[in-house]
Amino acid sequence: GVSPAFDGAPLVGELEGMCSLEEAKERQMTRQLDKFEWKVGTDIRHPEVNAALATKKYQRSSADKAYRSSDVRTVDSCWRTMEYLMTEILDFDVNPKPAYAMQKVPYIEVYSYLRDRTRSCRVDLHLQQPRSTTHRCFLDTHECCLRFEMLSLFLLTGGSSSSTEKYDVKLGLKAISQTIEPLLNAYQVAKEKALAKSILAECMGGLLGEEDAEEEYVSPFEMAMHRYVILLLMSFSSEGLLQHLAKLSRDILSHPLVSFATQVFAAFSTDDYGMFLRVYRQADFLTAVAMSGVADLARVRALFLLVRTYPQPVGDKLSLARIQTFLAFGSAEHARGFLAFHGLRVQDDPAVGGGAWVLLPKKGSADAAACPLLAGSAKMPDKCEYPQSADSMLVAKFE
Amino acid sequence: AALEPACSAAAAMARAPPSLGALCAAFRRLAESEEGVQLVHLLDPLRSGKVLLRDLHPGGRNLEEFGAQQGGEAYGQALGLYLACLQAKADGEGVRELELLCTCLKTWVQMYIEAEGTGLWMTPWLIFLCNAARMAATQLDQAKRSEATSSDAYLKKLVEIHRELFQKLNKERTKRAGHVWVCCELLRAYFKLGQISQCSFLLTAVSQSLNRDGFNPTELPKAISVTFFYYWGKHCVFTHNLRDADEKLTWAFNNCPSKCKGNRRKILLYLVPCKLRLGVLPTPDLLHAYDLAIFVDIVRAIREGNVRLFAEKMEEHAADFIKMGTYLIMMKLKFTVLRSLTRNVHREVRRQKGDNAAHKLDIQPFESVFSWQDGCDADETACIISNLIYQGAVKGYLSHEHRKIVFAKD
Numbered sequence: 001g002v003s004p005a006f007d008g009a010p011l012v013g014e015l016e017g018m019c020s021l022e023e024a025k026e027r028q029m030t031r032q033l034d035k036f037e038w039k040v041g042t043d044i045r046h047p048e049v050n051a052a053l054a055t056k057k058y059q060r061s062s063a064d065k066a067y068r069s070s071d072v073r074t075v076d077s078c079w080r081t082m083e084y085l086m087t088e089i090l091d092f093d094v095n096p097k098p099a100y101a102m103q104k105v106p107y108i109e110v111y112s113y114l115r116d117r118t119r120s121c122r123v124d125l126h127l128q129q130p131r132s133t134t135h136r137c138f139l140d141t142h143e144c145c146l147r148f149e150m151l152s153l154f155l156l157t158g159g160s161s162s163s164t165e166k167y168d169v170k171l172g173l174k175a176i177s178q179t180i181e182p183l184l185n186a187y188q189v190a191k192e193k194a195l196a197k198s199i200l201a202e203c204m205g206g207l208l209g210e211e212d213a214e215e216e217y218v219s220p221f222e223m224a225m226h227r228y229v230i231l232l233l234m235s236f237s238s239e240g241l242l243q244h245l246a247k248l249s250r251d252i253l254s255h256p257l258v259s260f261a262t263q264v265f266a267a268f269s270t271d272d273y274g275m276f277l278r279v280y281r282q283a284d285f286l287t288a289v290a291m292s293g294v295a296d297l298a299r300v301r302a303l304f305l306l307v308r309t310y311p312q313p314v315g316d317k318l319s320l321a322r323i324q325t326f327l328a329f330g331s332a333e334h335a336r337g338f339l340a341f342h343g344l345r346v347q348d349d350p351a352v353g354g355g356a357w358v359l360l361p362k363k364g365s366a367d368a369a370a371c372p373l374l375a376g377s378a379k380m381p382d383k384c385e386y387p388q389s390a391d392s393m394l395v396a397k398f399e
Numbered sequence: 400a401a402l403e404p405a406c407s408a409a410a411a412m413a414r415a416p417p418s419l420g421a422l423c424a425a426f427r428r429l430a431e432s433e434e435g436v437q438l439v440h441l442l443d444p445l446r447s448g449k450v451l452l453r454d455l456h457p458g459g460r461n462l463e464e465f466g467a468q469q470g471g472e473a474y475g476q477a478l479g480l481y482l483a484c485l486q487a488k489a490d491g492e493g494v495r496e497l498e499l500l501c502t503c504l505k506t507w508v509q510m511y512i513e514a515e516g517t518g519l520w521m522t523p524w525l526i527f528l529c530n531a532a533r534m535a536a537t538q539l540d541q542a543k544r545s546e547a548t549s550s551d552a553y554l555k556k557l558v559e560i561h562r563e564l565f566q567k568l569n570k571e572r573t574k575r576a577g578h579v580w581v582c583c584e585l586l587r588a589y590f591k592l593g594q595i596s597q598c599s600f601l602l603t604a605v606s607q608s609l610n611r612d613g614f615n616p617t618e619l620p621k622a623i624s625v626t627f628f629y630y631w632g633k634h635c636v637f638t639h640n641l642r643d644a645d646e647k648l649t650w651a652f653n654n655c656p657s658k659c660k661g662n663r664r665k666i667l668l669y670l671v672p673c674k675l676r677l678g679v680l681p682t683p684d685l686l687h688a689y690d691l692a693i694f695v696d697i698v699r700a701i702r703e704g705n706v707r708l709f710a711e712k713m714e715e716h717a718a719d720f721i722k723m724g725t726y727l728i729m730m731k732l733k734f735t736v737l738r739s740l741t742r743n744v745h746r747e748v749r750r751q752k753g754d755n756a757a758h759k760l761d762i763q764p765f766e767s768v769f770s771w772q773d774g775c776d777a778d779e780t781a782c783i784i785s786n787l788i789y790q791g792a793v794k795g796y797l798s799h800e801h802r803k804i805v806f807a808k809d
Contacts, residue, residue: 243593245721253718262717266730274775274782305785311796311805318799326778360799380789 011127013072018081019054020071027057034113036089038101053100055081058120067127075128078121079137082144085114090148108167111152115175118145126182134190136217142183143221146228149176150289154394157292173236180229187222194218223257228290230261234268235293241265268294271380273302274326281328285397292391296384299327300373303342304381307360307373315362320346321354330392332356341386343371419462423469423478430474435520439527442481462486477507481528488535493542497535497553501560504528508564511577522576522620529584532557551592558588569604572612576619579605579627586630590724598634617650625655629666636669637724645673664689672728675701675735693719701732704739706772737769737783738792744768745806758806762797765804 027033028049034057039050056073073081088097093107121141125132132138149172156167194216219225226248233241245253245262252258260279267275276298280291310316320335329335332354336346345359345367361367361374368374373381422441429438466479480503487496507528511521536553543550561584568578582605589597605627609616616624632647648670655663667689671681675694680702686695693716700709713720713729720726748764749756762780769775769783784804787793794807 242721242724242727245726246593246724248721250718250722253721259714259717262721262726263714266727269727270731270733271786272733272783274779274786278776278779302782305782305789306799309785309788309797311798316798316800322778322799326782 010129010131011067011072012069012131013074013077013124013128014069015056015071015073016077018073018077018084019051019056021051023056023071024049024051024054027054032057034116035102035105035109036092036100036113040099040101042101044101047101050099050101055085055117056120056124058116058123072127073121073124075125075132075135075137078124079140081121082118082141085117086144086148089114107152107155111156111167114148115152118148119175119178121145122179122182130189133186134193134216136219138186139183139190139217139219142179142186143219143225145179146176146183146225147286149179150228150232150286154289154292154390154398157388157390173232176232177237180232183225184229187219187225190216190218223252223255226252226255226258227261228286230258230265231287231290232293234261234265235291264291268298271301273298273305277302277326277328280393281325285394288394288397292394295328295391295393296386296388297381299338300342300381300384300386302327303339303344304373307344307371308378310360312363312368312374315365316360317347317357318360319353320356320358321352323358324354328393330394330396334392338386342373343367344373419465419482420469423466423475426478427469427471427475430471433520435523439523442524443527444485474507474510477503477510480506484531493535493539497532497539497557500528500532500535501557504532505560505564508567508577508581512567512571512574517573517576519576519620522580522623525577526580526622529561529580532560533584533587554588554591558585558592561585561588565601565604569608575609575612575616576623578608579616579619580623583623583626583630586634590630590633595634595637598630599638602631602634617654621654621656625651625662628654629662629669632666632673633669633724636673636728639728641673641676644669645677648673660689664691667691668723669725672725672732675732676728678735697729697732701736701739704736704741704743706733706736706740706769709733709736710773734783734787734790734792738787740768740772741765741784741787741793758795758808760804760806762802762804 024033024037027037028047031047033047033049033054035047037049037054038044038047042048089110092100092105092110096103096105118141122145125138125141152167153169153172153176156172157169197216230241230245233244248258253262264276264279267273267279276291277295280288280295280298283291306318320332323329323339324332324335327335327338329338335354336356339346339358345361347357347359348355349357359367361371425441426438429441462482462485463479466482467475468479469475470478480499484496484499484503487493487499504525507521507525511518511525514521533554536557539553540551543552561581565578565581565585568574568581571578582601585601586598589595589601605616616627618624619627628647628651632644632651635641635644635647648666652663652666652670655666657663667681667685668691671686671691671694674681675698680698681691681694683695683698686692686698696708696712697716699705700712709732713733717726720729744765745760748760762777762784765784766775766777766780769780775783781797781799784793784797788795788797795805797804
């Protein structure tokens with residue numbers, strides 16, 4: 001197992017397990033085991049490793065580092081590790097398994113472990129490029145990592161945790177961008193490879209060798225991934241979005257799943273918040289997570305438009321149920337909190353939809369003076385100050 | 400006028416495939432008589448009867464040295480570098496070809512800076528060398544792209560060279576034509592690389608230097624000024640500065656020769672969205688004359704207030720607009736279409752009510768029409784109308800409790 005640092009040949013992983021015994025023992029000795037790798041009943045001051053549960057830890061890759069094939073997992077082994085992490089560890093906070101030493105683990109700690117170990121899988125795959133790039137496991141692993149990070153963005157944003165670990169949204173987004181780049185590149189390489197093969201087949205009169213005739217794997221989730229990427233960029237890094245879109249092929253841009261995302265982006269960018277919030281309300285869970293970064297801003301701007309166009313001399317009102325639906329809240333509590341934060345009074349009335357009226361105050365009244373959307377700048381708000389917490393619409397979709 | 404062809408003998412020379420010595424002699428004569436356009440005709444392989452390097456019979460000579468010796472003391476060095484570049488191209492050495500083109504360009508620009516007066520006769524070949532370098536860089540980048548490695552590496556290197564030239568030319572008050580052309584090359588590259596933010600500082604620098612010298616860019620040769628105003632206008636489109644975009648692009652369009660249909664079409668691809676946003680609809684004749692079918696139904700939708708047609712056509716052409724960078728500008732027209740639709744509903748409802756028509760209308764017809772046209776529910780309809788009122792496109796207010804829209808009497 002000579003590394004590319006010495007002989008220039010591409011690295012081919014040979015490790016079939018999730019972690020080499022050597023690494024497991026070393027980390028046991030240096031007390032770098034994670035709790036998910038401990039033997040049941042072990043002394044937590046000097047924990048022993050359960051080799052069957054150990055997974056390779058992330059190590060920063062570098063060009064001059066010497067890698068041994070025996071330490072690098074095979075492509076299939078990387079995916080087996082991913083499957084293990086997602087089926088056994090991902091839901092550990094709500095579904096602990098008896099084979100593990102610790103039973104009560106908050107999600108932030110589950111996330112911390114999975115973030116490290118999934119990153120390790122991606123590194124092992126990257127070390128084996130370009131051979132690994134078009135392998136199904138490469139695509140499956142990166143798609144899985146993206147979904148995992150998006151799920152974690154929802155589960156951990158705005159949550160208060162008693163754990164010493166805290167979720168950093170910026171780090172989460174960084175992990176997402178580190179997953180997206182190789183994933184999009186892999187899709188592109190697969191397309192180019194398929195095109196080259198079809199040209200070769202044409203030149204050979206349709207007769208290809210056995211290896212060449214094998215069809216390249218095409219992910220059925222590619223377009224969905226493109227959708228998530230566009231919506232994530234819209235939510236968290238919109239300055240580069242137009243350039244990203246311009247680089248996509250026409251086939252991708254015109255696919256319904258992707259065209260949906262560009263239309264959502266256009267709706268948000270052209271102040272069509274009614275459409276944006278309707279889509280947010282109707283979208284599947286992960287699509288809504290990808291949109292969630294700007295959901296509150298869309299809400300406050302839609303509310304601003306309502307508040308600036310009713311007959312102020314006489315005041316107005318609309319049902320809480322209507323506002324809740326219109327602003328895409330998943331619960332009346334969330335709607336009430338949001339409205340109160342923005343200075344709008346809610347008057348209970350069991351006879352009306354949602355059990356209350358949202359009052360739009362008369363001009364010159366104390367309520368009008370107390371409403372920043374009315375009394376403040378005539379310009380559309382450029383940010384929403386409402387404290388970030390678990391979005392009730394996402395919670396409703398998740399549950 | 401300074402760039403118009405003059406001598407018929409020189410034109411004849413440019414048409415006939417020359418020997419190497421004759422080429423160098425012709426170059427020297429044309430340079431001494433400052434016939435810039437003829438110089439390009441002489442040296443452009445595509446124009447001069449498809450002259451290939453083998454027709455020049457290098458006979459084992461070092462072309463760079465030969466060109467430098469025979470091309471004249473003043474400009475021979477540039478000729479030598481160009482001939483060496485042609486040799487590299489013929490040998491299939493793309494990287495060397497680009498390196499030599501860049502060196503030739505830098506040398507020619509230095510000669511341009513040192514030339515007396517405006518040196519306007521030197522700009523056609525400056526433009527030619529810039530074009531050639533850009534095409535060589537593009538070919539190399541395309542070859543690299545197929546190896547699935549990072550693309551645009553050569554274009555980025557060319558940008559660095561142009562930036563150097565730009566800084567040098569920025570100090571030369573009499574060499575505005577070359578300065579603005581190099582600016583155009585940088586703008587073109589920045590658009591290709593998606594580095595739109597880099598354009599602002601460039602345009603500011605050019606504007607400042609022009610203002611400082613009281614110089615009017617419209618006084619430059621048309622090839623340079625039209626290109627400059629096109630990219631300037633395009634940048635204004637990208638930064639949503641529509642009035643300035645309209646001004647620059649309109650100037651570019653009006654001053655672009657009518658025979659240059661392709662270039663005029665390129666200008667219109669950005670000018671039409673600006674005009675639409677400013678409320679000016681292009682005629683069907685104009686759109687057909689310039690093969691701008693992409694806009695035909697969209698203009699019709701705006702005119703009729705047909706939101707469904709607008710949405711359908713925008714979806715059909717979304718990829719094209721995205722590639723051009725005008726997608727969001729076009730999508731913002733949706734509210735223009737909605738405004739027309741609102742006005743049509745308002746007119747029709749009042750017409751049906753006849754003498755009993757008031758300015759306070761029930762919201763229900765609007766909800767029905769918006770649902771039919773765009774699949775909007777009641778809340779979305781209310782949001783759209785609120786937005787139109789907020790933008791000032793509709794005068795009035797919306798009563799949610801009574802489900803009425805009260806329009807202003809005017």
